Amino acid sequence: QVQLVESGGGSVQPGGSLRLSCTASGFTFSEYEMRWYRQPPGKGRELVALITPGGGIHYGDAVKARFTISRDNAKNTMYLQMNDVQPEDTAVYLCNFPSRNFWGQGTQVTVSS
Numbered sequence: 001q002v003q004l005v006e007s008g009g010g011s012v013q014p015g016g017s018l019r020l021s022c023t024a025s026g027f028t029f030s031e032y033e034m035r036w037y038r039q040p041p042g043k044g045r046e047l048v049a050l051i052t053p054g055g056g057i058h059y060g061d062a063v064k065a066r067f068t069i070s071r072d073n074a075k076n077t078m079y080l081q082m083n084d085v086q087p088e089d090t091a092v093y094l095c096n097f098p099s100r101n102f103w104g105q106g107t108q109v110t111v112s113s
Helices: none
Strands: 003-007 010-012 018-025 034-039 046-051 057-059 067-072 077-082 091-097 107-111
Touching (some): 018 034, 046 077
Parallel strands (some): 010 107
Antiparallel strands (some): 034 046
């Protein structure tokens, strides 16, 4: 049974940092592409970043140079290091396993002063 559990969200001031984690189970994590999406209040989901099994990376335009995606296959965990966060980064951040279109429950990130 596939499970994705996000953690690490919270409230942070503009210019601050957060690290999100997504811990996976129920499949061979190291063999699959994984993605982070976000859904701002009242808006649709947008791709934040993806990481391939071989470590290839792609970022959405809104977060380039500020966010870093990574994975630790030994821990079945994907990370999103968020630096210099801004109010427009406020959203629910969701972990996605695209091969089976499976989603985590999401973790809220709120950026405000």
